[in-house]
Amino acid sequence: MKYLFSYLFIACLTISMQAQEDDFFLNDPDEDTQSATESTIFSEEGEDLSVYYDDVVDRTLMTEGRVIDYEPIREIDVMWQRRIWRVIDTREKLNMGFRNADRPLFSIFKEMAESGDIKVFRDEKFKEPLDNDDLAAMMNRIDTTVVYDPDTYEEQIKITENPLDPASIQRYRVKEVWFFDKESSQVKVRILGIAPIQDKFDENTGEFLYEIPMFWVYYPKARTYLAKERVVNDFNEVAPMSWYDLFEMRFFASYIYAQSNSLGMRLQDLYPDDEYARLLESQKIKQELFNWEHDLWTY
Numbered sequence: 001m002k003y004l005f006s007y008l009f010i011a012c013l014t015i016s017m018q019a020q021e022d023d024f025f026l027n028d029p030d031e032d033t034q035s036a037t038e039s040t041i042f043s044e045e046g047e048d049l050s051v052y053y054d055d056v057v058d059r060t061l062m063t064e065g066r067v068i069d070y071e072p073i074r075e076i077d078v079m080w081q082r083r084i085w086r087v088i089d090t091r092e093k094l095n096m097g098f099r100n101a102d103r104p105l106f107s108i109f110k111e112m113a114e115s116g117d118i119k120v121f122r123d124e125k126f127k128e129p130l131d132n133d134d135l136a137a138m139m140n141r142i143d144t145t146v147v148y149d150p151d152t153y154e155e156q157i158k159i160t161e162n163p164l165d166p167a168s169i170q171r172y173r174v175k176e177v178w179f180f181d182k183e184s185s186q187v188k189v190r191i192l193g194i195a196p197i198q199d200k201f202d203e204n205t206g207e208f209l210y211e212i213p214m215f216w217v218y219y220p221k222a223r224t225y226l227a228k229e230r231v232v233n234d235f236n237e238v239a240p241m242s243w244y245d246l247f248e249m250r251f252f253a254s255y256i257y258a259q260s261n262s263l264g265m266r267l268q269d270l271y272p273d274d275e276y277a278r279l280l281e282s283q284k285i286k287q288e289l290f291n292w293e294h295d296l297w298t299y
Contacts, residue, residue, distance in 0.1 A: 059238075062227075062228055062229070062230045062242055063228055065227045065228060065242060065244075066227070067223050067224050067227045067244060070190070070220070073179075073181060074183070076182075077181050077182040077183045078179050078180070078181065078182075079180045079181075079182050080179060080180040080187075080292070081177060081178065081179040081180075082177070082178050082179075082259060082260055082289075083175065083176070083177055083178075083259065083260035084175075084176050084177075084178060084256055084258075084259050084260075084285070084289075085173060085174070085175055085176075085256070085257055085258040085259070085266075086173070086174040086176065086254040086255065086256055086257065087171055087172070087173055087174075087197075087254060087255055087257050088171065088172040088173075088174060088252055088253070088254045089170065089171050089253070089254075089255075090169075090170050090171065090172070091170060092253045093253075094251075094252060094253040095252055095253055096234065097231045097232050097233070097234075097246070098172070098252075099167065099170075100231075100232045102232075103229070104166045104167070104169070105172070105196075105243065106166040106169045106196050107166050108225075108226070108229050108243070109194075109196065109217055109222075110139060110166075112217075112222065112225050113130075113135055113215070113217075114132075114135065114139075117225055118217060118218070118221055118222050118225065119218065119221070120135065120215040120216065120217055121193075121215060121216045121217075121218065122134075122215065122216070123216065124175055124193055124195065124213070124216050126192075126193065126216065126218050130215055135215070138164075138214055138215070139163060139164050140161050140162065140163050140164065141161070141162045141163075141164065145157070145158050145160065146158075164198075168198070168199070169196045169197065169198065169214075170197070170199070171196075171197040171211070172194055172195065172196055172197060173194070173195040173197060173213055173257075174191060174193070174194055174195075174254065175191070175192045175193040175194075175195075175216075176189055176190060176191045176192060177189065177190050177192060178289055180292075180293070180296075185296075186293070187289075187292060187293035189250075190220075191219045191247055192218070192219060192220070193216045193217060193218055193219055194216070194217045194219055194222075194247075195213035195214065195215060195216045195217070196213070196214050196215070197211050197212070197213055197214070198211065198212055198213075198214050199211050200212060219247070223244050226242060226243035226244040226247070227242050227243075227244035227245075228242065229242055229243045230242055231243055231245070231246050255279065255282045256282040256285050256286060257278075257282070259285055267281050267282060
């Protein structure tokens with residue numbers, strides 16, 4: 001009886017494996033996946049262009065990515081909090097993805113703002129939203145030049161509209177909140193806003209005058225769209241990292257230029273003529289944030 005059960009088990013297992021092999025050869029898994037994931041795009045001649053893509057496979061992980069909701073935080077559980085303002089310089093090696101030639105971060109913000117997917121604000125407290133006219137004037141520069149008509153020999157004013165070059169945006173400001181959550185006994189950080197910085201130059205001499213944030217993007221609302229935008233990785237092109245992943249994992253280099261204080265002063269206001277002192281103070285603030293949670297526990 002024992003051998004009979006063993007023979008029956010082996011026979012059932014063999015039949016099951018054979019059925020799986022038949023299904024595999026009858027139904028090509030690559031063909032099913034391809035037909036399910038490809039979007040139909042037709043040319044003017046009616047040809048299906050969805051079978052042409054610039055890769056070895058049709059990548060859909062990024063477009064189908066989902067954003068994890070923030071963990072709910074109760075006001076009574078926030079025992080300590082500090083606001084920090086950072087600057088991300090895209091000229092640093094770790095931040096080269098911000099300046100991708102095909103699709104830089106500024107172009108993504110611009111498209112999301114112009115399409116109405118997100119609101120952009122004039123202030124960092126997110127109280128003054130920009131309308132479409134103000135946004136269009138900010139994204140395009142109007143130049144007037146005097147030209148001569150060769151037929152009438154008269155002067156004419158020619159108005160040209162020059163779109164802003166995304167490569168001119170070299171820095172971003174990031175506003176974030178560090179806080180201690182009593183419920184989880186952890187120091188956490190959440191990004192509130194991101195602002196591209198535009199440099200202003202003298203039109204006559206070309207001398208640098210000042211820098212100014214163009215607009216502020218409310219990051220918690222933009223996360224859903226940033227999760228579908230891929231970050232180019234120079235070390236591995238198939239690394240599945242989105243802009244949402246980059247900011248959540250804090251995979252960027254930055255330095256602190258301000259922290260919350262009663263006078264609203266920046267490090268530049270404290271040390272106006274000493275850049276080295278500003279960098280030292282920035283590192284000091286970073287170390288204080290690290291030590292705050294570490295000092296809560298006794299080892």
